Amino acid sequence: METLEVDLAERSYPIFIGQGLLDRADLLAAGLPQPRVLIVSNETVAPLYLTRVRAAFAAAGVEALDVVLPDGEHFKDWPTLNRIFDALLGHRCERATTLVALGGGVIGDMTGFAAACYQRGVPFIQVPTTLLAQVDSSVGGKTAINHPQGKNMIGAFHQPQRVLIDTDSLATLPAREFRSGLAEVIKYGLIRDLPFLEWLEVNLDALLARSPAALAEAILRSCRNKAEVVAADERESGERALLNLGHTFGHAIETGAGYGVWLHGEAVAAGTMMAAELSQRLGWIDASLVARIGRLFERCSLPVVGPALGEERYLELMAHDKKVQGGRLRLVLLRAAGRAVVSADAPVADVAAAIAARCRAGAVPFLESAHG
């Protein structure tokens, strides 16, 4: 097992990465303020893993309650969030009750937000079961639900007590979801870690084959990058915004197409191509780097063009982005492979041109035939 630390003074916490961690009563139950937890999961993950996690808590003498939510990005909303509060209140949960997020990023973001709000804040533990959640969403304390007008618009920063990444749980993850997670893995290489980008180019086939060694390495290096960025800038006043590469465009795709039609990682891949295209138009990177990024995504069967929502609609949706300041769009753009910057300097005409160049009528988020 590998252990990383997210260094945030009194809010610091460990990330445990290894095999079989879902059964580790010692890691799950350590330091609970009360021997009572509410596990939040969904209708897909609960039948796979809830019994094991409940058993681990029981072995440690912890009462493990649960609430099982419907599955899907379109359920990352108020009524579904309210079901967590209904369960907490129905079981008379107190301030010392710990929430446990067992699932992907949707469950993690909603459980974290519920934990931030319930009785003005209770502890929570992240137990991510998708690649995307293991490399990104479980770390860093961004929690939220969606609004029909924009992704993750209602939320809070609330750090977990710890993150338990059981890499074995990826064995049951559908191929399309696995590949979606790779978009966020590639992101770290592009924004700040050129050696990792080069490692990915060499090891992508092993990763796609879910080689345990390649997976462990990719998850460890991703979490290390995320932990460093979060430790340096917990609330996104600076460097943390780089983790948004491709997301201003990508969130517009997710919202514009309807939540759940394009997976988050798929939208981020197409959005990253738009950001790369724009960086090239500004003269910051050359065409060979844009092509290099596209090749990497295509090897993952990730989309390199977005849907044709119309440039005006893209810009309208992007105007809701959380990085907007004084009505001015701020975008994460590339200066080189492994170096991203936040810029408010791109002329709107260039942004529109980059979108137009990177969207197509009938673009699909994934190619069925390419997915094993």
Ligand SMILES: NC(=O)c1ccc[n+]([C@@H]2O[C@H](COP(=O)([O-])OP(=O)(O)OC[C@H]3O[C@@H](n4cnc5c(N)ncnc54)[C@H](O)[C@@H]3O)[C@@H](O)[C@H]2O)c1
């Ligand atoms: N908070 C953050 O920093 C952050 C970072 C990145 C993404 N996100 C958010 O995360 C969400 C995307 O997360 P996601 O990609 O994990 O999607 P998800 O949570 O919808 O999970 C994807 C699918 O996989 C299923 N699943 C989960 N684990 C499984 C397993 N082990 N075996 C089989 N099926 C399994 C889920 O039920 C779901 O159907 C988006 O809402 C995105 O906005 C948040």
Ligand SMILES: O=C(O)C(=O)C[C@@H](O)[C@H](O)[C@H](O)COP(=O)(O)O
């Ligand atoms: O942790 C962060 O910071 C990120 O930006 C990670 C992103 O991958 C993630 O999708 C995040 O939710 C997007 O941030 P948002 O603030 O635009 O919702």
Ligand SMILES: [Zn+2]
């Ligand atoms: Zn993301």
